[in-house]
Amino acid sequence: MTAKELPAIYEPKKVEDKIYKIWEESGFFNPDNLNLPSDAKSYTIVLPPPNITAKLHLGHSAMLAIGDLMIRFRRMRGYRALWIPGTDHAAIATQNVVEKKIFNESGLTRHALGKEEFLKKVWEFLKETQTTILHQTRKMGSSLDWSREAFTLDDQRKKAVTQMFVDMYEAGVIYQGERIVNWCPRCQSTLADDEVEHQHQETKLYTFRYWKDFPIAISTTRPETKLGDTAVAVNPKDERYKKFIGQEFEGNFCGINLKIKIIADREVEMDFGTGALGVTPAHSMIDWKMAENNNLNIIKVIDESGKIHPGFGKYSTLSVFEARALIITDLKEENLIEKEENIVNNLSICYRCDTAIEPLPSKQWFVAVDKPVEKLSNKSLKEKAIEVATNQEIKFVPDRFTKIYLNWMENLHDWCISRQIWFGHSIPAYYCKCGEAIVSKERPKKCPTCDSTDLTQDEDSLDTWFSSGMWTFSTLGWPENFKDNHKSGDLKRFHPTQMLETGHEILTLWVSRMIMMSLFAIGEIPFENVYLHGMIVDKDGKKMSKSKGNGIDPLDMIEKFGTDAVRLSLLMGSTPGNDMRLSEEKIENYRNFVNKLWNISRFVISKTAEADINNNIEEKNLTFADKWIISKMENLIIGVTADLEKYSFSLAGEKLQEFTKNDFADWYLEVAKFEGNLAEKNIILGKILKDLLKLWHPFIPFVTEEIWTKLNADKLLLIENWPTAEDWNKIIAKDNNTDSDVFEKTQLIITAIRNLRAENKIEPTKKLKTIIYAGDDFEQIKDAEILIKNLRTSVGELIIEKSGEKPAEALYTIVGGIEIYLINEIDKIAEQKRIMGELENLKKYTSGLEQRLSNKEFIKKAPAQIVAQENEKLLQAKTNISEMEKYLEKLI
RNA sequence: GGACGAUUAGCUCAGUUGGUUAGAGCACUUCUCUUACAAAGAAGGGGUCACUGGUUCGAGUCCAGUAUCGUCCACCA
DSSP states (O other): OOGGGSOSSOOHHHHHHHHHHHHHHHTTTSGGGSOOOTTOOEEEEEOOOOBTTSOOOHHHHHHHHHHHHHHHHHHHTTOEEEEEOEEBOOHHHHHHHHHHHHHHHHOOOHHHHOHHHHHHHHHHHHHHHHHHHHHHHHHTTOOOOGGGOEETTSHHHHHHHHHHHHHHHHTTOEEEEEEEEEEETTTTEEEOGGGEEEEEEEEEEEEEOSSTTOSOOEEESOGGGGGGOOEEEEOTTOTTTGGGTTOEEEEEETTEEEEEEEEEOTTSOSSSTTSEEEEOGGGOHHHHHHHHHHTOOOOOOBOTTSBBOTTSGGGTTOBHHHHHHHHHHHHHHTTOEEEEEEEEEEEEEETTTOOBOEEEEEEEEEEOSSSEEGGGTTEEHHHHHHHHHHTTSSEEESTHHHHHHHHHHHTOOOEEOEESOSSSOBOOEEEETTSOEEEOSSOOSSOTTTOOOOEEEOOOEEOHHHHHTTHHHHTTTTTTTEETTEEOHHHHHHOSEEEEEEEGGGIIIIIHHHHHHHHHHHSSOSEEEEEEEOOEEOTTSOBOOTTTTOOOOHHHHHHHHOHHHHHHHHHTTOOTTSOEEOOHHHHHHHHHHHHHHHHHHHHHHHHTTSSOTTSOOOGGGOOHHHHHHHHHHHHHHHHHHHHHHTTOHHHHHHHHHHIIIIIIIIIIHHHHHHTTTOHHHHHHHHHHHHHHHHHHTTTSHHHHHHHHHTTTOSSOGGGOOOOOHHHHHHHHHTOTTOOTTHHHHHHHHHHHHHHHHHHOSSOOHHHHHHHHHSGGGGHHHHHHHHHHHHHHHHHOSOHHHHHOSOHHHHHHHHHHHHHHHHHHHHOHHHHHHHHHHHHHHHHHHHHHHHHHHHOHHHHHHSOHHHHHHHHHHHHHHHHHHHHHHHHHHHHO
16 A cells, blocks of 8 residues: 555544444454453443433543543453443433423423423433433443443332342431431422532621520521521630520510520631521521530421421411511511621522522431441441541542542531432332331332331432442442352452542542442442543633533534544543643644644555565664664553553653654654665564554544554454563564663764754755765764764763663763764864863863762762762763863864 | 642643753744645744742752642531
8 A cells, every 4th residue: 555545634534433333343342252361350440421411521521531541451451341331310400401491392390291291201301312422422432332331220220229228228227317408499309418509699697686685696697597496506615605505595586485595516606797696406507416416406497398387477388588578577676686787698509490498307318327337347338438448449549539538438427318309219118108118129018017008109219329329330230140248240250340430529429429339239349449530621721611601512523623633632631630721722733643643654554565564573684773763662662551550641642642753753754764665664664653553542542443454454453462562672682782772872863963953054954864864874873873882982881881770861971972973074163162062061060060079968968879870970071071172172 | 617739931731759951732933845744844942840948968849838729528697
């Protein structure tokens, strides 16, 4: 094939869908088809299931790019690589989206529509978005095992959730209890703490007394709740009120009898209002806690629809706003209000409908996190979940999230898992009119107490995190694959999984719950590593959102620049846990790079047409340039592999880019042009390209696979073996005469030429390239090498050989020498200037060294090894100087 | 209020256990349409590593404090 036969511009659109189809049909996304030895290690990742509420955004794309990189890397390294796809039903979020949609289209509420009809609509919506999401996921090139696809609300997961609920109930972990919850009066549902948002609002702060002779004035923004006050809390340090602590008062507040106890609580701020807080246990989170601590009565004032309960005289049945206005009027009449001021406070609102949250006590299902569990050796879920992170059974990348996780876990409270919504997992609890409640996998035939068959199932649904918390094992066949404490099937082969790749914003919401649930269900951790990617923000560092209109649609970008470019721009320059800025320009830039790789390949393919690149390379035929690129390749493989192992994806990518552009394209390809059609060179070109494509594959799978097909490969790049440095090392290791730095030398010559070109007034490019690489003049490289050797002898042993660590430093000093030689050939005067500058530098360096070595402290305290090194450096530098001076003399 | 980060070139960021003169990409300047690539190539300019102290022979790197910005959590009576 010649380069002419391939277009100079790579067109992703023509390639990507075709390639993805080939991959998918090959079956290799499923590790069962990989033909691996039975002892092959597994590497499993479960994909965080995206909510089916909307199409994917760039955050998802980043997640897919990183996940796919990890899984492709492991697959090529011979692991049983499994990546499980799925979607999340996102109970409350989905219900709200659909509810809004229906209301906008027909003006109907879900109640008007009825549960059955409404759920039908939800499923219709769900199918639609699910299809979109799965399409987008494929477009990203994700090598997911679609045969194991799951949905958090499909039949298999329903079974698992029911089983889990029953198991937890029987172990006493799940209980029903009354607690203060965030209630949305519009959604008619509780909200988890993290579903509550806050909004600043201007409001009035009233300072008043309950009645005339009540000793303390209190401040409130919600006078209507004061009908249910049972205490006044003050700061224990507050001198003004100390004397009242423990006292009880009884009196009449707006026609209602109240018993008020004065309690002390550190949470009370002395500076706010009067420094005294009216405690309404039923309608404030903090008050509830105080009530628990002080054994206070709980009086419910507000009902589920936001109206005042019966029993509060004329206020009953009024809405909170009406009641508030009326109470203010009444208080004013009685002259109890002492102050009225405008303040800005933080209002809790529903994250879906922005309605103000009404905290109120309600009967809910909870997961107890502090209760000792028998099968966890009488440790609580919380204790176990903390333990596995503390002892590093689960490792977080980056490590700082271990602290965040632990901090959060330690403050964890019981988890409310019931939601008053229609869409979601049903709760396997059944109630009888006689008051009996039964928790059971199947609907019980009759009530065990009264034999009644009239049982009704709990109407609530489960928090979506309850089902997604089981994701690592519910996707691997739990509970069927877990009998008598023994794992079987997929669960045995793939659990615990190796990696969870997710956004750090759901570390607490999801990750912690997965850990607790896995520990409970199968007694093991769900994953060994958690890689937390950052948030994708726009180029100004702002969060991307629909309302701001600064979002970038991944599909648009793929359409415009190709998937590989999008993937690269998401992988490069991103470090775990840190937010990443992304702009269209960045994607465009990587599109250019992908095209560059394409063109490099075109060139190589045209050169290798006649050569059989499967032939072995004969070492004796190698030139310096060959050895240099081979050694570079060897280092590249080592470096990239190590970086990928430790999740430094961006660093690995940079190394690859550096090699591809600077070493391979800019220099070796140029050399190849001048060295003509040497068969050996073409074989090397081909072999390098092949390994380079393998190394790039996890980053940019499409273009590499496409080029791969042009190389007459017998199998897909997808399942090729990861390159090894040894293969390259073998080629050159046999050469006894090969100095450890022979390749670096070639590079140095190249550097010298570059410097020369920069300084010389002659038109250098072609001429110099010719001098170095072409025909007879190529001998000059060898001459240069002899010169280097001479220099080395005269300078003595170089640091590289002694320290073996920092060759570049030592070599830096001999660059001057090489340059002398080459430049001498062309322009002695220019050289003179150069060498003088060089000398100056060296002298500066030398004096620095001398200064350091004359420092007594240094001699005394620095390790002997360092001192010796420094001495040696000085010696070298001095020798170099004298060498250079000699050269300078010769020049003149 | 609690926890955790960040601050390095005009911009976006690397900098791998402390080690000689701190790097890349973009942008900028100059040159080149040289046959894989103008979606390109070559060369160049640009930095008091936020600030102040400390540890050390040696600090962008470790410690403490300050400032600014950010994220998460709690919470606003």
